[in-house]
Amino acid sequence: MRARILNCFLFAAALCLLCVGCAPKETQALEAARQGVLIIGNGTDPEDLDPHIITGLPEAHILWGLFEGLVNLDGKTLAPIPGAAERWEVSEDKKTYRFFLNENAKWSDGVPVSARDFEFSLARALTPSLGSKYAAMLFCIKNARDVFSGKQAPSALGVKALDEHTLEIELERPTAGFLAILANPIAFPVREDVLRAHGDPFTRGSRWTRAGNLVSNGPFSLAYWSVNDKVELRKNPHYWDADKVSLNAIRFLPISDQTTEERAWRAGQLHLTDSIPLNKIDRYRDEPCARFAPWLGSYYYIFNTQRPPLDDPKVRRALALAIDKDAIVRVVLKGAHIPARHFVPEGTADFFPPQTGLGHDPELARRLLAEAGYGADKKEFPSLSILYNTSDMHRPVAQAVQAMWKKELGIDVALLNVSWGAYLSMRGEGDFDIARASWVADINDPANFFENFRGGNPLNRTSWKSERFDELLQQAERTDDNARRTRAFAQAEEILDDETPLIPIFHYNRAYLVRPEVKNWDTNILDQRPLKFVRLEGAQE
């Protein structure tokens, strides 16, 4: 008897399961498009939504919808266009900027955006106790460095609200990319009374960024945020340019697993993915939904130049020239990225790569190695290792490099695969021979890349130092003459190529999928996304 009851129950349960799933349905993406809701796979989970605390791209993607700086950047050209400020004036000496705020600019609760909000926010971003990673981006503002290190009071900062709608910013010296900096989250406004309502505005751990608490001034406002679940933005009716905003809502899903994301894409649950898994590149390469957009990032190997034989530039150059980057990109990376001959990616503003560079020249590599005293009838090459963290990409790249060095130079290197935390700490402490590294620039400026190799910069893990190189960087920083900057950068790159503290391997593309309903989706090398202008075809107005 009991067995029969159990059987009946089982059968009923199975039947229920089937019925739940059987009803035919429209894919989520199409249904959402009809409602004007854009669904984005947004990569790793956003850690915070405080513009002055965030450190990553997933967070920035959300904030570019929530907030608006004094200027916006054009989605295609990255040229500054009006944001919260409708126009601006630059003084003769290019050291004083006066911004005239849009008088219709309002926060998501309807309160007007004032120049004082920006005055407060820029000072807040530079508060030492807040620990803002990108505070250094604002160091071009007068006294910013001293305010950040606590040497001067925040009131000394060169940012003054002249009246409700006029803001004046004084700079330390003329700065070429200043307006572009203002389009970054670090320069976004936050409102003092909102922050104070939820605790101390100048420390972390405030609850002001929760849905319901957060007040923003951009085209969208925060409707929902749950960790590891989703962030949902809704159109902000108080936004000054609300007529031009077409989307009703944007749903950011933190899908950290690429395979899961690709599966959701195939099941019609997403309008946009964050990436394409490496093993699926071939499948999507020629489809119209796939985008491969050059990105301002480089993937490279660094040398610990204090450890022999890597202290010899000839050895480093030989190792670099023996690597066939084209083959690595073609075979290992399925052509998803761009082979690199230089550190700084082509397409970076004011950067024209020199003719030379580190190509593939095994013949020269063997000669250089022989000149350095290593070879068949000479010294035996010491055993070295390549340090990298666990990843589906780093391992095959390292294996390819290992095989190329063996084949071309007869050198054996070991592969040292460690966890993320161990990798960062070993690389940080200089406990490596050769280590993988990557850098994605925050602003469109070659200096942002070269900083990594400035002598004495803690970012520079190679211990390599060149006075000439540092001097060129300083020259570029001190001048607002574009031609001189460009020349200095090209020379700096030549020094990197000659002395080879690093081996550039490839420049990043951002590879992702976009559904055909998504219109006005512009791509640019910073991967800044002007969500304001994005439209969904088939949306019911």
Place this chain on the structure above:
Amino acid sequence: MARLIFRRLLEAIPILWIVATLAFLLARAAPGGPFDRESPLPPEVKAAVEAHYGLDKPLIEQYGAFLKNLATANLGPSYKYPGWSVQELIADKFPVSLELGLWALVVALIVGLGAGLLAASRPNSPRDHGAMGLAVVGICLPTFVLAPLLLWVFAIKLGWFNAMGYASGADIVLPALTLGLYFGAFIARLTRGSMLEVRNQDFMRTARAKGAGFSRAYLLHATRNALGSVVSYLGPTVAGLLTGSFVVETVFQIPGLGRFFVSAALDRDYPMVLGTVVFYAALILLCNLLADLALAWLNPRLRKNG
């Protein structure tokens, strides 16, 4: 019975303290810190952030503060999610894992007990080989293989379910099956084994001799005695099921607690690591206690010694 419960609760305190201390030391011994990144924070910024969380103090002082907070059930702020506290995140995510875990448990018990009883009812018959063959397949198919397989069939090919997410009720079916079938396979083998042991014991013959039919003797007398091993197995298993699975939550994109166990450790989010570990330990202790109570109910002999 009350004494057993009271004693176990008292025992839990030193156990939790040891677990918390070990977790604290292990987390700190792991290389790297919570604020290390590919593009690192400027040193002065890192120092300011570490000072904010008291990470600049001597380790023993941090340990003292941690224990003091733990005693007042305050798990501290998450380093990774600066606007959220650890207990908030656990309170937010545990219900999701709990719901999924309970459904998976239902699947595991139905499949496991069903297949186990079926197999043991006629040992070495095709029915037995069939059920146990499937169970071995189930054990050998880890969740990270089964999940994509189920998704490929039911979400991509047939389109019956969403490929990810946790928005509608139907979204729970595939993850619950994935988790449940895996544990169900273990339960099936356990059930079969102990049923076979009990089947040939004297009291079974007595029961049959006194006129109990096969199904009554088998399902009532034998099962009750055979379930002991399954119940003991279920104690820690249930705790594991309810706190979520990293693999299942990642593959199905479910906002549960399971992912935090792994991601917190990788991110070196110390308070989150300690919070989840202590929470998990407490849950295991609780589930083991419940399992022991269930065992005592199943087997009167245990009650006396309790």
